Amino acid sequence: MKKELERRNFFFEVRAEENERESVITGRPIVYNSRTDIGWFDEIIESGALNRSDLTDVRFLVNHDTSKIPLARSRRNNGNSTMQLITDDAGMEIRATLDTENNSDARALYSAVQRGDITGMSFMFAVRDEEWDDLDTDHPTRRIKDISTVVEVSAVTFPAYEATEIYARDKAALDSARSALEKARQSRATSLEKDETELLKAKLRLL
Numbered sequence: 001m002k003k004e005l006e007r008r009n010f011f012f013e014v015r016a017e018e019n020e021r022e023s024v025i026t027g028r029p030i031v032y033n034s035r036t037d038i039g040w041f042d043e044i045i046e047s048g049a050l051n052r053s054d055l056t057d058v059r060f061l062v063n064h065d066t067s068k069i070p071l072a073r074s075r076r077n078n079g080n081s082t083m084q085l086i087t088d089d090a091g092m093e094i095r096a097t098l099d100t101e102n103n104s105d106a107r108a109l110y111s112a113v114q115r116g117d118i119t120g121m122s123f124m125f126a127v128r129d130e131e132w133d134d135l136d137t138d139h140p141t142r143r144i145k146d147i148s149t150v151v152e153v154s155a156v157t158f159p160a161y162e163a164t165e166i167y168a169r170d171k172a173a174l175d176s177a178r179s180a181l182e183k184a185r186q187s188r189a190t191s192l193e194k195d196e197t198e199l200l201k202a203k204l205r206l207l
Contacts, residue, residue: 003126003148006176007064008043009159010036014121016114023100023110025060025072029121029153030092035141038177042141050087052128054149058085060096061154062109064122071106072096094121094153109155120159124152132184142180 014027032047060072060083072083074094083096098106112118129146 003128004176004179005124005126005151006180007122007124008036008038009120009122009156011120011159014113014119014155016110018110018114023098023106025096025098025110025113025155026093027121027155028091028093029123030147030150032089032091038142040178040181041139043144043177044141045091045144045147047089049144049147050092050150051146053125053147055085055087058083058150059152060094061152062105063156064124064152064154066152068105069103071098071103071109092123092150113155118155118157120156122154122156122159123150124154125150127180130184132188135184135188140181140184142184 017024058074059070074081074083086093100107128148133141
């Protein structure tokens with residue numbers, strides 16, 4: 001079954017590096033073992049969640065704007081890619097080489113990061129394996145144990161999940177989070193109903 005794509009925004013440091021040959025954006029869009037309040041629940045990406053992830057084709061965008069040309073791209077993370085993905089014990093770091101000479105969007109992003117006007121990153125992903133704690137409470141915890149794929153990372157204007165402003169900041173990210181919670185609760189309800197049915201059958205067999 002095809003996994004639904006989700007996206008998450010974070011206030012993680014994005015940096016602009018420049019030397020004589022190239023302009024580079026570095027940042028860490030995925031961090032392990034960091035508890036984040038998504039609004040509907042807390043979420044933790046556990047260590048090793050990227051160990052089996054499909055990272056064969058990942059684009060670098062601004063604010064998830066797929067109508068624009070990608071500013072960099074990692075294809076099988078080879079040496080010819082304009083974006084390198086580094087997975088380590090802390091999560092994932094990216095290093096994107098921008099064509100600031102020929103691409104005005106790349107030049108604008110580089111300037112915004114350099115000035116501190118853009119301060120966060122986001123990523124789009126699908127989950128292969130997860131666990132939920134306290135699912136019957138108003139604010140459960142989701143533990144992402146295995147990310148099946150990452151298809152895109154973005155530099156984002158509004159990275160933080162602040163409950164009072166979450167709709168204005170990224171409604172799509174909120175909707176994907178709410179969908180994940182609803183599916184988990186539906187799955188749990190189905191499992192409980194199945195257990196109750198099996199228990200009833202066992203009682204009838206004893207009568």
